[in-house]
Amino acid sequence: MADRYEPHVIEPKWRARWEETRLYAAPDDDPRPKWYALTMFPYPSGDLHTGHWYAMAPSDVGARYRRMLGHNVMFPMGFDAFGLPAENAAIKRGIDPREWTYQNIDRMRGQLRLMGASFDWDREVVTSDPEYYKWTQWWFLQFYKHGLAYQAESLANWCPGCQTVLANEQVVDGRCERSDDVVQRKMMRQWFFKITAYAEELLRYDGIEWPERIRNMQRNWIGRSEGAHLDFKVDVPGATEPLTVFTTRPDTVFGATFMVIAPEHPLVERITTGGQRAAVDDYVAATARASEIDRLSTEREKTGVFTGAYAVNPFNGAHVPIWIADYVLVTYGTGAIMAVPAHDERDFAFARKYGLEVIPVYTHPNVDITTPIAAAFPHGTAMANSGPFDGTPEAEAVAKVVAYAEERGLGKGAVTYRLRDWSVSRQRFWGAPLPFIHCAKCGTQPVPDSDLPVVLPEKVQFMPTGQSPLTLSEEWVNVPCPNCSGPARRETDTLDTFMCSSWYQMRYADPHNPERPFSAEAARKWFPVDQYTGGAEHAVMHLLYTRFFWKAARDMGLVEGDEPMARLFNQGVVLGPDGNRMSKSRGNVVAPDDQVEKWGADCFRCQLMFVGPWDQGGPYNPTGMSGISRWLNRLWSLVVEPPSLIDLPDAPATRELRRATHKTIVAVTEEVEEFRFNTMISRLMEHSSALQRAREAGSVDRAAWDEGVRTAVLLTAPLAPHITEELWERLGNGYSVHTQAWPVADRALAHDDEVEIVVQVNGKVRDRLSLPAGSSEAAVRAAALALPRVQQAVEGRTVRKQIFVPDRLINIVV
C-alpha cells in the first residue's frame, strides 16, 4: 500500500475532521492548566497574504506544542474590522462598508482555514459586530466615569487624505501612517484618553518577558525627563500669572539670557507690545501654515520674533527678553523655555542669529569663560557666574538649585513626559460611535449603559469630500437628551480602531457574554495572555495602548494583575524572493493560496519557518520548497514503507538509532521552546536521514524503529499538522496526534558512548581522537601524545601547558 503523499487529498480531509470534532476548542471547565496563546488578529483587507502566514503559522506551532505538553490551550482568532479601507471602498465604488467588510471576512476565514492552524473558531470576535462594539462603547463610558476620558479643544494632527484626526502614534515623520499624506495641524474639539496618567507605570515591565527592543521603543516614546518647573515673572503691566518653564537644567538658570515661548502659547496674545505686534502676528500666522514636517526639520535654521516683553529671572532679578520661536513646541513641557545659550546648542544658534547675550555659568577645563565662547558646552566642572552657587560641582548642582527654588517658592522639581494623551476621536463613519449626546442645556451627556450599543445607521450617503455620513444622518443625529429629554444631538465622531484592539484579548475569554465584556470567572480562568506574538511595528501603538487599557481596567477592579501579556515575541518581516518587501508594484508577491495548491499547507508553513530565525524575517525562497517537500515525502515513506523489522535490542545499530531519536527530542524541545523553528526543522531532517540510513542498511530492530518513527511524527506534528495526523493514523494510533503527549527524552539513551576529542598543538588542530565519553585528562593526554602527527609537532620542544575541556578538546602548548 505504498501510496504517495498527496497533500491536497489529506489536508482538507483532516481539517474537516478537526472542525467536526472541535478538536481545538478550549473549554472553560477543563481542569488542565490553561495556556492562552495569541497572535495579532488581522484587518479584513479581503486577502490573506504571506505576511499573515509568517506571523500566524509559527504562533500556531507554539500553541500546538503547549497543547501536547498537557495544557488546555486557547488560541483564538478574530477580525479587527473597523477602519478606513472599508469606508474608502464605499466612497470610491459605492459599496456599503458593512457589506465590503463582511464579505472580506468570509473570504479570509476560508483562507485562514487553509493554514490548518489550531484556532478556536467558537471564540471568534469581529470588532465591527454591534455585540462587540457595544462593549467598546461601554469601556469608553467606564474610562469617562473614572476620569480617564475627556474632551478638549486642542491642536490636532489632521490627515487631509483620511479626513480625520490622528493620534501622535499614527504620525510617522510628519506623515499619516496609513495614507502617507502630510499631516496638518488644526485646532479641534477631540476626545482623549489620559494615558499620560500611566506614563510612569508604563515604563516598568516587572514580571513580564517582553523583547528589549520593544521596551526600548516604548521607553523612548514615553520619553521621561527629570528637571524642574521654574516661575519667571512677566514684566508687563497687568500680567499677574508667572511664565512657567520646564527645564532639565535648572542648574544653568543664571545663564538664562532670554525666554522662548511657542507661537501658540496663550501668553503671546497678552504680552506682545504694540511695536512688535505686526511682526509677531505674521510669525504666528506663518507657523500655523507650516506643515509639521517643515517645522520639525532639525536642519532648518531657527527663526523667531521678539515680543517686546521681558521676564524677570527669579534667581538674580535679571530682565530678559521674551521671544517666540517655532523650535519651542506648545505640546511639550509648558510650551516655554528659559534659553541658556552657553550650554544648549539650539539656544546658542538662536542667540548668535539674533545677537542675544551669552553667559556661561560653568567652568570648563578647555574653555575660557571670561571671553566670548565659540560654541555651547552642555557640561562643565563647577558652577560660575551663579551668585551663591559658584563653585558647586556639576554633580550636585541640579539638586542644590532645585532645593533652593523650592525653599523660596521659585519653582519645584518636575518630571515631564514626551508621551501625550491618546487622541481617540475620528471624524469617520466606519468605527464605533462615541456614546455621547450633546445637549444645549445639559452639555455633553453619556449615553446610558442601558441604551448601548449606539448602532451605526444603515443606508447612509458617502460623500466624496470624505465628510462622515454620520453628520448628515439627521434622523440618527437628532435624539432627546438623556438628562432633560430636550432636543439634543449625538456625538458624530467614532472611536480610533486601536481602541477596539486594546481589549480584544479580553473578549476572547468570554466572547458571547451579553451581560458584560467578560465574566469575572472567565477573567480569572484565562488572563493574562501567556504568549503573544505579532509585529514590532505596533510597538508604540497597539502594544502600548493595550498595556494602558489593561492597567486602567485593573484600577477599575475589572481585571487582576498589572500586565495583559506575560510573554511577547515579535516576528520579523517576510520579504519577497528578491529580498524586497512584497508589493504588487514590485511584482514579487507570493500568494499563500497558490503555494498551498502547489505544495500543500504543511509544506508552505514549514518553508516559511525554515528560511531563517523567526524574529529576523527575511526573503521567502520558493525554490527552497523542494527541500521541505523532499523531507515531508521522506517522512511519509518512512511510515508507509518500513524496513523488515526483527528483534535486535543489543545491536550497535539499534543503540545508534535510539540515540539519534533521543538526541532529537532533546534538541527539538529546546528549539520549539525558544521559537527557533529553522534549526528545529533541520534537526528533524537529520533525524529523518538517520531513519533513512537505518532502513537502507537492512533489517532494523522493531522497537527502535517504531520509537524512531513515532517520535518523528510527534515532534513534527506542531509544524506540519496535516501530514502527521495522517501518518499517526497509518501507524495504527487513535485520533488525534495533536492531543498526544510531547515525547520525553531518556537522557541516558541520548548520551554518547564515544566522543570525538579535538587534539590541538598551540591552538591548531592536529588530529582527532575517538575515546569513551568521560575519559580523564591523563588518558586523553596519553592518547594524544601517542598520535604521530602530535609527536611530530611536539618533538624537540617542551610542553609548557595544556588545556583540557572534557569530551571536547585537548590543547598542548609547547
Place this chain on the structure above:
RNA sequence: GCCGAAGUGGCGGAAUGGCAGACGCGGCGGUCUCAAAAACCGCUGAGCACACGCUCGUGUGGGUUCGAAUCCCACCUUCGGUACCA
C-alpha cells in the same frame, strides 16, 4: 544627530570562547532507467598540492586569550526606531 539590531560559501542560514559553514537551495558527478522525471548515493569556501597534506578565510583595523565568527576598542556598511522634547 541619538538609541537599537545585524554584517559568515553562489544563495537562505548554523555555530555565542573550543573542529567555521549544521540543515536546506543551487551546482557537479554517480546509481536506477531504452530515455527522462522522481528517488537514492557522493562531492561542493578559496588557493597551493591536485595523492598523504599545507596555507588562507566569518565587513575593516587593532587588542585580550593556549584558543575569537563569538569578548573588548576604533572604524565602515546595511536595516529598524526616533529626532528642535528644553
